[in-house]
Amino acid sequence: NPVQVFDDTGGFGFQSATVTIDIGGCTATDFINITWVPFDVPEVVSDMTICQNSVVQLAEQIESLSTTYQWTPEEGLLPSAQVSGPFAMPDQTTTYTLVSTAGTGDTACKDTASVTLTVLPADIDIDQGDTTFICLGETATLTNTHTPNALDIMWSPSEFLTVISPEEVEVTPPASQYYYATIETADCVVTDSIWVQVDSLPDLSIMADPMKPSYCEGEEVLLSSPTYEPAHFSAIEHFWDPNGPGAQTPDSFLNMVIIALEDFTYIRTTTVNACTSVDSIFIKVTPVTSISVVPSDTTVCPGDQVQLTIEGPAELTEFMWMPPDGLSCTDCREPIATAQQSVTYQVEAEFEGCPVGASATINVPSQFFSYTGPTVVCPGTTVLLNSIFLPGAIYNWTSSNGSVNTTEPQPSTTLNETTTFNLTASLGECTFETSFTIEVLEDFTVSVEQPGTSCPGDAVTLSAVADPSSPNINYSWTNATTGQMVTGNPVTVNPVETATWTLTATDACFTNTVDVVVEVAPQFGVTVSPAQDNVIAGTPSTFTASATTAGIDFVWQEIPGGAQVGTGPSITVTNCESQQYQVTGTDFNGCTQTAFAEQIVSDAFSVGTPILLAQNGDTIVFSDPLMGVDSAIYEGEQVEMVVEVTPPISGATYIWVVNGDTITTTQDPSSGLLFLPEVSFDINSFFEVIVVGPSGCDDRGVLEHFILNNPVEAPNVFTPNNDQKNDKFALVSLRPVEILDFRVWNRWGKLVYDNKDGQGFWDGTINGKPAASDVYVFSITYQIPGSNNPMKPLRGDLTLLR
Numbered sequence: 001n002p003v004q005v006f007d008d009t010g011g012f013g014f015q016s017a018t019v020t021i022d023i024g025g026c027t028a029t030d031f032i033n034i035t036w037v038p039f040d041v042p043e044v045v046s047d048m049t050i051c052q053n054s055v056v057q058l059a060e061q062i063e064s065l066s067t068t069y070q071w072t073p074e075e076g077l078l079p080s081a082q083v084s085g086p087f088a089m090p091d092q093t094t095t096y097t098l099v100s101t102a103g104t105g106d107t108a109c110k111d112t113a114s115v116t117l118t119v120l121p122a123d124i125d126i127d128q129g130d131t132t133f134i135c136l137g138e139t140a141t142l143t144n145t146h147t148p149n150a151l152d153i154m155w156s157p158s159e160f161l162t163v164i165s166p167e168e169v170e171v172t173p174p175a176s177q178y179y180y181a182t183i184e185t186a187d188c189v190v191t192d193s194i195w196v197q198v199d200s201l202p203d204l205s206i207m208a209d210p211m212k213p214s215y216c217e218g219e220e221v222l223l224s225s226p227t228y229e230p231a232h233f234s235a236i237e238h239f240w241d242p243n244g245p246g247a248q249t250p251d252s253f254l255n256m257v258i259i260a261l262e263d264f265t266y267i268r269t270t271t272v273n274a275c276t277s278v279d280s281i282f283i284k285v286t287p288v289t290s291i292s293v294v295p296s297d298t299t300v301c302p303g304d305q306v307q308l309t310i311e312g313p314a315e316l317t318e319f320m321w322m323p324p325d326g327l328s329c330t331d332c333r334e335p336i337a338t339a340q341q342s343v344t345y346q347v348e349a350e351f352e353g354c355p356v357g358a359s360a361t362i363n364v365p366s367q368f369f370s371y372t373g374p375t376v377v378c379p380g381t382t383v384l385l386n387s388i389f390l391p392g393a394i395y396n397w398t399s400s401n402g403s404v405n406t407t408e409p410q411p412s413t414t415l416n417e418t419t420t421f422n423l424t425a426s427l428g429e430c431t432f433e434t435s436f437t438i439e440v441l442e443d444f445t446v447s448v449e450q451p452g453t454s455c456p457g458d459a460v461t462l463s464a465v466a467d468p469s470s471p472n473i474n475y476s477w478t479n480a481t482t483g484q485m486v487t488g489n490p491v492t493v494n495p496v497e498t499a500t501w502t503l504t505a506t507d508a509c510f511t512n513t514v515d516v517v518v519e520v521a522p523q524f525g526v527t528v529s530p531a532q533d534n535v536i537a538g539t540p541s542t543f544t545a546s547a548t549t550a551g552i553d554f555v556w557q558e559i560p561g562g563a564q565v566g567t568g569p570s571i572t573v574t575n576c577e578s579q580q581y582q583v584t585g586t587d588f589n590g591c592t593q594t595a596f597a598e599q600i601v602s603d604a605f606s607v608g609t610p611i612l613l614a615q616n617g618d619t620i621v622f623s624d625p626l627m628g629v630d631s632a633i634y635e636g637e638q639v640e641m642v643v644e645v646t647p648p649i650s651g652a653t654y655i656w657v658v659n660g661d662t663i664t665t666t667q668d669p670s671s672g673l674l675f676l677p678e679v680s681f682d683i684n685s686f687f688e689v690i691v692v693g694p695s696g697c698d699d700r701g702v703l704e705h706f707i708l709n710n711p712v713e714a715p716n717v718f719t720p721n722n723d724q725k726n727d728k729f730a731l732v733s734l735r736p737v738e739i740l741d742f743r744v745w746n747r748w749g750k751l752v753y754d755n756k757d758g759q760g761f762w763d764g765t766i767n768g769k770p771a772a773s774d775v776y777v778f779s780i781t782y783q784i785p786g787s788n789n790p791m792k793p794l795r796g797d798l799t800l801l802r
Contacts, residue, residue, distance in 0.1 A: 004017070004019075006034055008036040013035065013036045013038075014033070014034070014035050014036070015033075015034045015036075016031065016032070016033050016034070017031070017032045017033075017034065018030070018031050019031075019032075037066050037102045037103045037109065038064070038065075038066040038067070038102065039066070039067060039100070039102040039103075039109045039111070040062050040064035040066065040067040040084075040100070040102070041067070041100045041111045041113075042059040042060045042061075042062050042069075042084040042085060042098070042100070043059060043060050044058060044059045044098060044113040044114070044115050045057070045058060045059060045115050046115065047115055047116040047117070047118070048115075048117060048118070049117075049118040049119075049120060049187070050090075050117055050118070050119060050120070051119075051120050051122050051185075051187060051188030051189075051190060052091060052119055052120060052121050052122045052123045052147075052188070052190065053089060053091075053122075053123055053190055054089065054188075055087050055088070055089045056087065056088050056089075056117060057085050057086070057087050057088075058071065058077075058085060058086055058087075058088055058096055058098070058115055059084055059085040059098060059113075059115075060084065060085050061083065061084055061085035062084040062085070064084070066102050066103075067084075067100055067101065067102045068082070068100070068101050068102075069082055069083060069084045069098060069099070069100055069101075070082060070098070070099045070101075071086060071096055071097065071098050072096070072097050073094065073096070076088060076089060076090060077096075084098075084100075088117065090117055090119050091119065091123075092119050093116070093117065093118045093119050094116070094117055094119070095114055095115070095116040095117075096114060096115055096116075096117070097112065097113070097114040098112070098113050098114065099111070099112050100112075100113075120185065120187050120188055121147055121148055122147070122148070122183060122185045122187075122188035122190045123146060123147050123190060124144055124145070124146035124147075124153070124181055124182070124183045124190050124191070124192050125144060125145050125146070125192055126142055126143070126144050126179075126181050126192045126193070126194045127142075127143045127144060127145060128140075128142055128143070128194055129194065130193075130194060130195060131194065131195045131196075131197060132194060132195075132196055132197070133196075133197045133199065133273035133274035134172075134196060134197070134198055134199070134274050135198075135199055135200065135201070135272075135273075135274050135275035135276075136174070136198055136199065136200040136275070137172070138172070138274070139170045139171065139172045140170070140171050140172075140196055141164075141168060141169075141170050142155075142168070142169050142170075142171060142179060142181070142194060143167055143168045144167055144181045144192070145167075146167075146181075146183050146190075148185070151183045151184070151185065152166065152183070152184070153166040153167065153181055153182070153183055154181070154182045154183075154184075155169050155179065155180070155181055155182075156179070156180045156182070157177075157179070157180075159173075160172050160173045160174065161179065171196055173196055173198055174198065175198055176195070176196060176197050176198045177195075177196060177198075178193050178194070178195055178196070179193065179194055179196055180192070180193045181193075197273060197274075199233075199235070199272040199273045199274060199275045200233075200272070200275060201233070201236075201270060201272055201275045201277045202225075202226065202228035202232075202233060202236075203225065203226045203228070204225050204268075204270055204277045204279045205225060205226070205279060206223055206224070206225055206266070206268065206279050206280065206281040207223075207224055207225070207281070208221050208222070208223055208281060208283065209221070209222040209224060212353065213284065213353075214284040214285065214286050214352060214353060215260040215283060215284065215285050215286065216260065216285075216286055216288070216353065216354030216355070217260060217261060217262075217285055217286060217287050217288045217354070218259060218260065218261075218288065219259070219260045219354075220248075220257065220258070220259055220260075221257070221258050221259075221260055221283065222255060222256075222257050223255060223256045223257075223258060223266055223281060223283075224254075224255040225254055225255065225279070233272050235272050235273050236270065236271070236272045237252070237270065237271050237272075238251075238252055238253060238254050238268055238269070238270050239251060239252060239268065239269045239270075240252075240253075240256055240266065240267070240268045241266065241267040241268070244256075244258065244264060244266045244267075245258075245261045245262055245264055246258040246259035246260060246261040256268070258283070260283055260285045261285060262285050263282075263283070263284050263285050264282075264283055264285075265280050265281070265282045265283075266280060266281055266282075266283060267279070267280045268280070286351065286352040286353065286354045288354070288356075289312065289313060289351045289354075289356055290312070290356065290358075291310055291311060291312030291313075291316065291347075291349065291351075291356050291357070291358045292310070292311050292312070292358050293308055293309070293310055293311070293345070293347060293358045293359065293360035294308075294309045294311055294360075295308075295360065296358075296359075296360050296361070297360070297361045297363070298360075298361075298362055298363065299362075299363040299364070299365075300339060300362060300363070300364060301364070301365065301428075301429060301430030301431070302339070302340050302341070302364050302365070302430065302432065303338060303339075303340060304338070304339070304430075305336050305337065305338050306336070306337045306338075306339065306362055307334065307336055308334065308335050308336070308337055308345065308360055309333070309334045310333050310334070310347060310349065310358065312349070312351070312356065312358075313351055315351060315352060316333065316349045316350070316351055316356070317349065317350050317351075318331075318348075318349055318350040319331050319332055319333055319347060319348075319349045320347065320348045320349070321335055321345055321346070321347045322345070322346050322347075323343070323345070325343070326338045326339050326340065326343070327345070337362055339362045339364050340364065341364050342361070342362065342363050342364045343361070343362055343364075344359055344360070344361045344362075345359060345360050345361075345362070346358075346359045347359070347360075365390065365427055365430055366388075366390055367388055367390065368388075368390050368393055368395075368423075368425040368427070368432040369386050369388070369423055369425065369432065369434055370386065370387045370388045371385060371386065371387065371436060372387045373385075373387075373438075374438070375436075375437070375438055375439060376438075376439045376441060376472060376508060377415055377438060377439070377440055377441070377508075378440070378441055378508060378509035379415070379416045379417075379440055379441070379509070380414060380415070380416060381414065381415050381440075382412055382413065382414045382415075383412065383413060383415065383438060384410060384411075384412050385397065385404070385410070385411050385412065385413065385421055385423075386409060386410045386411070386423070387410070388410075389409045389410055390409075390425070390427060392427055392428075393409070393425050393426065393427040394407070394425065394426050394427070395407055395408065395409045395423065395424075395425045396423070396424045396425070397411055397421065397422070397423055398421075398422045399413070399419050399420065399421050399422070400419055400420040400421075400422075401417065401419050403419065404421060415438060415440050416440060417440050418437065418438070418439045418440045419437070419438055419440070420435055420436070420437045421435060421436055421437075421438070422434075422435045423435070441470070441472070441507055441508060441509045441510070442468065443509075443510045444466050444467060444468055444469075444470065444473065444505070444507070444510060444512065445466070445467050445512060446464050446465070446466050446467075446473075446503065446505040446512045446513075446514055447464065447465050447467075447514060448462060448463070448464050448465075448503055448514050448516040449463055449465075450516060450517075451516075451518055451519075452519070453519040453520070453521055453589060454495065454518070454519070454520055454521070455520070455521050455589060455590065455591030455592070456495070456496040456497070456520055456521065456523045456591065457494050457495075457496055458494065458591075459492050459493070459494055460492065460493050460494070460495060460518055461490050461491070461492050462477060462490060462491050462492075462493065462501060462503075462516065462518075463489065463490035464489050464490070464503055464505065464514070466505060470507060472507045472508060473505050473506065473507045474487070474505070474506050474507070475487060475488060475489040475491075475503060475504075475505050476503070476504045476505075476506070477491055477493070477501050477502070477503050477504075478501065478502045478504070479493075479495075479499050479500075479501055480499060480500040480501070480502060480515075481497070481499040481500070482499065493518070495518050495520050496520065496523070497520050497523075498517065498518065498519050498520045499517075499518055499520075500515050500516070500517050500518075501515070501516050501517075501518055502514075502515050503515075503516065521587065521589040521591050522549065524547055524548045524549035524552065524585070524587060524591075524593060525547065525548045525593055526545055526546070526547050526548075526552070526554075526583065526584075526585040526593040526594060526595040527545070527546055527595050528543050528544065528545050528583055528595045528596065528597040529543070529544050529546070530543065530597070531595075531596070531597055531598070532597070532598050532599075532600060533597075533598075533599050533600070534600045534602065535599060535600070535601060535602070536601070536602055536603075536604050537575070537576045537577070537601050537602065537603055537604040537693070537695060537697040538574060538576065538604055538693065538694075538695025538696065538697045539574065539695075540572050540573065540574045541572065541573055541574075541599045542570060542571070542572045543556075543570065543571055543573070543581065543583075543597040543599075544569055544570040545569050545570070545583040545585065545595060546569065547585050547593070549587060551587065551588060552585040552586065552587055553567070553585065553586045554567060554568055554569055554583050554584070554585050555567050555583070555584050555586075556571045556581055556582070556583050557581065557582050557583075557584070558579060558580070558581060559580045559581060559582050559596070565581065573599060574695070575599055575601050576601065576695070576696065576697030576698070577601050578598065578599060578600045578601045579598070579599050579601070580596060580597070580598045580599075581596065581597045581598070581599075582594055582595075582596055583595050583596075583597070603697075603699060604649070604693055604695065604697055605645050605646060605647060605649050605652075605691070605693060605699060606645070606646050606699055607643060607644075607645055607689065607691045607699040607700055607701040608643055608644040608645070608646070608701050609643075609701045609702070609703050610641050610642065610643045610687050610688070610689050610701050610702070610703040611641070611642050611643070611703070612633070612639050612640070612641060612687065612703065612705060613639065613640040613641075613642060614639065614640075614789050615638055615639075615640075615673065615789045615790075616789075620633060620639065620705070632706070632708050632784070632787055633676060633705065633706070633707060633708065633787060634676070634707070634708045634709070634710045634784060634787055634791065635676050635677065635678045635679050635707055635708070635709060635710045636675055636676060636678065636710050636791050636792040637675070637676050637710075637787060637789050637790075637791055637792070638673045638674065638675055638676075638789050638790070638792070639673070639674065639676060639789065640670060640671060640672060640673050640674070641656050641670070641671040641674070641687060641689060642669055642670045642671070643669045643689045643691070643701055644669065645669055645691055649691075649693055649694070650694075651693070651694040652667070652691050652692060652693050652694065653665060653666075653667060653691070653692045654666045654667065654668065654669060654670075654671070654689055654690075654691055655689065655690040655691075655692070656671040656674070656687075656688075656689055657686075657687075657688040657689070657690065658676065658677055658685060658686070658687055658688075659677065659683075659685050659686055660686075661677060663677070669689075669691075671689075675792050676707055677707070678710075679707050679708075679709050680709065681709050682706060682707070682708045682709055683706065683707055684704060684705075684706050685704070685705055685706065685707045686702055686703070686704060687702070687703040687704075687705060688700060688701070688702045688703075689701050710784075710791065711733050711734035711735055712731050712732070712733040712735075712737055712782065712784070712791065712794070713731070713732045713733075714731055714732070714778065714780060714794045714796060714798075715729065715732060715798075716796065716797060716798060716799060717798070717799040717800075717801060718764065718798070718799075718800060718801075719800075719801045719802065720763055720764030720765075720770070720771075720800065720802070721802055727763065727764070728761040728762065728763055728764075729744075729761060729762045729763075729764065729778070729798060729800075730760060730761030730762075731760075731780060731782060731794070735784055735785075736784070736785055737782045737783070737784055737785075738782060738783045738784070738785060739755060739760040739780065739781075739782050740781040740782055740783055740790055741755070741779070741780065741781035741793070742754070742755035742760060742761075742762075742778075742780050742781075743755070743778065743779050743780075744762050744776050744777070744778045744798065745776065745777045745778075746771075746774065746776055746777075747774060747775055747776070747777075752766045752771060752776065753766075764800055770802070771800055772800070773800055773801050773802045774799075774800055775797055775798070775799050775800075776797070776798045776799075776800060777795075777796075777797060777798070778794075778795065778796060778797075778798050779793055779794070779795045780793060780794045780795075781793045781794075782794075
């Protein structure tokens, strides 16, 4: 068949075909390639009627790589007229046509579709746009334009809204929010909205730092307002009046730094959208003033007085003159200066709080005189009486001995005796007078007081006397035997043997010497035998002292403490503990030597830790109620204390102590049965035994054990009248108790109750009949479960009342 139909049922999008013709054995062949192009045609919406300002998507949205789309008319289609499904919002009835095309040329595929949107007129617009701005507390007027006319308009929300007319409302919201204007026709509801932005301003009051009534010209001042959180006022803007003099920072800052130049009111305008604040501050400036001191430059003689006066405004205050030397006052306006040398005075003051200053110079002629030589000299010394010369000055020198009488400015003289020199000098009107003395030393003699005999190593004071005395004499002492040298007067030395000391006394001109013999008593030594004795406690030791020199007296003392225990060469001592002794030997010169001895004492016996035994002989182990160990003993309980002494001794005394109180004393290592002392509360107690041997030496052992407070008491009155209150006589206890014996007697000694019923209480009856009101006697023996022994019996009087 010369006509063949091809399709793309396989979905490959491409096919190749070959056609061949055979005529009489001749063949012809041709080829063709067939490409199927995807043709994506969207489904267009049906014609519809819509409200004005309604949005309609004209067709489905297809993302196609092979098909192009073109809508007409193009006006108002979003995002464009070249997509398959644009959005339209027509103001009037409109027919939109879509042409879909796939491929090119004569073989291109095309499809045309259209949709008609019939628009019902209904529109409303708020005239103020999408956003309007107001300041907090202010009112915004909102108006609208709408079609068709004569329709009701609804404004919302109603809060903070006042309706003036359907077309106009006033709103005063406290915070930013949307307002809506809505019209409704038979078929359409149309709404427009506006965002009312409500802004506010922070505290913008302006303060000056420093805060003062006025500022000095040239003073730096900070004009500032309280800080605020920028995020709360994001649109805030500041603008300072650009005409403000002395501004140092940009005019757009909240704060401004200025240099005070003149009186001026600084103004800053701050806005946040519709909010505006104009703030200002007046800066009063005190102009720079000048002062001067009269006289500003003058020449006077040394010691003359000059009246200094400040010339300037009368309002000057806070005067301060420097340096203060020579001024009658330093905080006044007109001080008197007394100058001994040239000086420039500076003065500072305040004018309306601003500093001002000036200076004045007082010129004083240079020194007439200066003596720089020695004031103490040797005979024959030549000195220069004046080391300086003031040109033009007239000098007149005299002396106390007549050796000097000259007008030379700088005379020299040779001295052989102490002399006073007088000088009178003048220069113009200035006169200078002075006198000074130069001492000429005289030769002197020196002597030393002979010290008494001293003990070896004792301190000896050597003292010299010079005639005539002078503070300018230096003293040096030398030991002729050892070469030791010390300086000063007096001096202290510690000689160990007799020696000659030579004193050399020297001043600036003369030297004198003198010898002195320092007598030292002969050295001797003391020893003790034995130096150490090891004994058993209570055993005596004898110590004997000897000296290298005869005629020595001995004194024995305990160390430490110093208690004297004997005199003479020997002592015999007995101790329970180790003890050291010092023996001091003294010769006829009062010189002493010491030696030491020690008695080292070993214990004669040792005492172990006491053991507590119950009445049945069982050992009572350590108890701690806090740790839950159950071996309790109570106050009033009977126990026995025993102890082991190693080695066993006879003739010893055993003192048994509980909590510091002696309970009993025995002659054997057992206390026998004893009652534990009363305690006010459970207490960790100390059981101690002190063993005193026949020699009087003792040792001790200590045991810790809790003694528990006995909580059991017996009342002294009861009222068995069946009122359920105090009807029975029984023990009162916080712990369970076991009654071992419970008996009651009347005043004549007759037994009226013996607990044979095992009740552990008396109900106030005798043989089943009420007992008479009277006083009875009771005895109760009990034991607390967990304890080791019965408690001490409770006995006493009991009153029965009915």
